Amino acid sequence: MQLAKEIWFLLRKEVKLELRMNYAISGILLYLFSTIFIVYSAFRTVKPEAWNALFWIIVLFTSVSAIVKSFVQENGGRQLYFYSIVNPTAMILSKIIYNILLLFLLSLLTWLGFVFIGGNPIRDAGQFILALFLGSVGFSITFTFISAIAVKANNSSTLLAVLSFPLVIPILLTLIKLTANALRILNDTGIQRDVLILIAIDMLLLSMTFILYPFLWRD
Amino acid sequence: MIQKHWWKALGVVILIYSFTAGMLVPLKPGIVEVAPQSAATGTTVEFKVTGYNSHYKEAEDSLRAWLKMDNEHALGADKINVLDDQHLRVTFSIPEYLPNKDRVKDFSLLLDNTVDGASVLPSAVFVTQDSIDPAMGQAAWVNSPIANLSSKDAMNFPFRNILAEGIRNTYYHVPLWFAMILIFLGSVVYSIRYLRTYDPMYDHRAQALNTAGLLFGILGLVTGSIWAKFTWGAYWNWDVKQNMTAIALLIYLAYFILRNSFEDDEQKARISSVYNLFAFAALIPLIYVIPRLTDSLHPGAGGNPAMGGEDLDNTMRMVFYPAIIGWTLIGLWIANLFYRTKQLEHRLLDL
Numbered sequence: 001m002q003l004a005k006e007i008w009f010l011l012r013k014e015v016k017l018e019l020r021m022n023y024a025i026s027g028i029l030l031y032l033f034s035t036i037f038i039v040y041s042a043f044r045t046v047k048p049e050a051w052n053a054l055f056w057i058i059v060l061f062t063s064v065s066a067i068v069k070s071f072v073q074e075n076g077g078r079q080l081y082f083y084s085i086v087n088p089t090a091m092i093l094s095k096i097i098y099n100i101l102l103l104f105l106l107s108l109l110t111w112l113g114f115v116f117i118g119g120n121p122i123r124d125a126g127q128f129i130l131a132l133f134l135g136s137v138g139f140s141i142t143f144t145f146i147s148a149i150a151v152k153a154n155n156s157s158t159l160l161a162v163l164s165f166p167l168v169i170p171i172l173l174t175l176i177k178l179t180a181n182a183l184r185i186l187n188d189t190g191i192q193r194d195v196l197i198l199i200a201i202d203m204l205l206l207s208m209t210f211i212l213y214p215f216l217w218r219d
Numbered sequence: 220m221i222q223k224h225w226w227k228a229l230g231v232v233i234l235i236y237s238f239t240a241g242m243l244v245p246l247k248p249g250i251v252e253v254a255p256q257s258a259a260t261g262t263t264v265e266f267k268v269t270g271y272n273s274h275y276k277e278a279e280d281s282l283r284a285w286l287k288m289d290n291e292h293a294l295g296a297d298k299i300n301v302l303d304d305q306h307l308r309v310t311f312s313i314p315e316y317l318p319n320k321d322r323v324k325d326f327s328l329l330l331d332n333t334v335d336g337a338s339v340l341p342s343a344v345f346v347t348q349d350s351i352d353p354a355m356g357q358a359a360w361v362n363s364p365i366a367n368l369s370s371k372d373a374m375n376f377p378f379r380n381i382l383a384e385g386i387r388n389t390y391y392h393v394p395l396w397f398a399m400i401l402i403f404l405g406s407v408v409y410s411i412r413y414l415r416t417y418d419p420m421y422d423h424r425a426q427a428l429n430t431a432g433l434l435f436g437i438l439g440l441v442t443g444s445i446w447a448k449f450t451w452g453a454y455w456n457w458d459v460k461q462n463m464t465a466i467a468l469l470i471y472l473a474y475f476i477l478r479n480s481f482e483d484d485e486q487k488a489r490i491s492s493v494y495n496l497f498a499f500a501a502l503i504p505l506i507y508v509i510p511r512l513t514d515s516l517h518p519g520a521g522g523n524p525a526m527g528g529e530d531l532d533n534t535m536r537m538v539f540y541p542a543i544i545g546w547t548l549i550g551l552w553i554a555n556l557f558y559r560t561k562q563l564e565h566r567l568l569d570l
Contacts, residue, residue: 145497149477149490149493149494152481152486152490153477153480153481153490154480154481154482159476159477159480162473162476163473163476163477163494165469166466166467166469166470166473167470167497167498167501169466170463170466170501170504170505170509173509174509197504197508197509200504200508201504204500204501204503204504205497205500205501208496208497208500209497211496212493212496212497215414215489215492215493216489216490216493
């Protein structure tokens with residue numbers, strides 16, 4: 001139970017920090033809404049196929065900019081402090097959980113922004129929210145782990161994009177298919193299989209993260 | 220010397236064998252084309268048949284031909300005229316009715332003779348019937364059962380219609396991917412050993428193997444694209460396997476970018492080993508899971524058989540499996556050379 005306690009403690013720390021430094025989250029939100037606004041001013045009317053692509057591209061880039069700071073903000077001294085008091089699994093897990101919540105919130109807000117400006121093309125909201133949640137989990141695991149790698153190098157934000165985009169493409173393609181189904185562009189009765197693939201990929205990446213993170217963080 | 224380097228020689232010998240056998244063994248006789256491709260019921264039609272690697276002149280007396288609908292229904296030829304070794308004129312009189320309910324039905328053309336053995340062209344002729352009556356069809360149908368097909372024992376590769384001579388690429392394109400995965404697996408083993416011992420030698424080996432693996436991946440993609448141009452019509456077909464392998468190569472290119480962005484050698488080795496393990500785990504769903512679940516032009520997806528049936532017969536296996544071993548050994552040799560230049564560089568810089 002020590003682990004759960006540590007995770008809870010670190011999670012509270014993340015939320016507190018986020019609320020205290022609210023310029024970060026407001027920056028992301030501003031970024032999000034201006035992108036949606038630009039997209040709609042350029043397109044005027046968006047067909048469901050294009051909606052699907054635009055939505056996920058915006059979510060993808062917002063996620064990257066939201067997560068890139070997750071390890072950058074931990075400067076050397078604080079990193080050393082955490083290293084001496086908590087266990088690495090608690091550290092990475094708390095960051096992943098926090099980022100899942102953040103990304104889920106951000107993707108719901110993206111949807112809200114799209115609905116506000118251009119109406120709602122989603123026919124099956126339950127399925128769409130499920131896709132958003134699974135997407136947040138997959139993006140969060142990959143981006144958090146890769147940002148832990150990238151922060152060790154010099155040009156971390158470029159490196160994060162270069163390293164993580166190819167890794168999230170399988171997740172992204174499955175998500176686009178799920179969303180296409182929720183938009184009724186595509187009529188697929190076998191969506192359970194796609195959901196299972198997503199869960200399996202998430203579990204695989206999560207277990208690799210658990211095994212590998214302890215090697216990353218000692219410096 | 221021999222004890223230490225025998226595997227390199229073995230790799231070279233196997234590759235020479237796979238190149239010579241893969242290029243020189245002829246294809247089985249087959250049928251390239253039948254003209255016209257459609258016919259109506261109640262007519263007598265003369266089809267012009269173009270064969271491949273066939274010896275019709277020599278086998279004139281034993282030539283037989285059928286239009287085959289299914290296992291119970293086949294129509295024998297009325298007359299066969301041999302023009303030359305590759306060309307025939309076959310005449311069929313098609314009955315008034317077909318014994319089925321479809322308006323248009325595809326028939327396979329089956330040829331048999333004692334010199335070439337049996338050869339078949341699937342969906343060679345489409346027969347159209349104006350009025351549909353399966354009962355009348357059953358009555359009117361003169362069935363000539365296909366029996367006593369001659370078989371010919373020879374060292375031959377199968378003749379597949381869309382592939383023709385392109386089938387030989389099976390020995391170059393496919394083993395390159397197998398070898399790539401084996402080499403990446405070797406790199407994973409060295410990365411794990413590095414993380415257990417922190418001996419920089421293991422990291423250098425892992426990097427060398429990844430370089431060789433990436434090289435094979437690029438070669439696999441190139442041979443595949445050339446093959447795709449001739450069988451599917453374009454170099455890039457947006458096939459799921461093509462997309463996924465392109466992504467896989469991007470993941471491994473990112474490995475080298477990551478390596479170059481560190482100055483500290485210990486940190487470079489440790490972090491790139493971690494990324495290497497993570498990348499390999501991400502590669503498994505990319506190459507082995509997702510392509511199997513979606514439709515693909517490649518064999519082994521969307522219900523196509525892979526590595527079996529008529530796509531890979533026993534003669535092909537005799538070349539195909541050694542080719543995998545040969546390419547893997549050559550890949551290891553290439554990786555070994557990369558590793559040794561790396562070591563030399565290190566020694567030079569230390570001096």
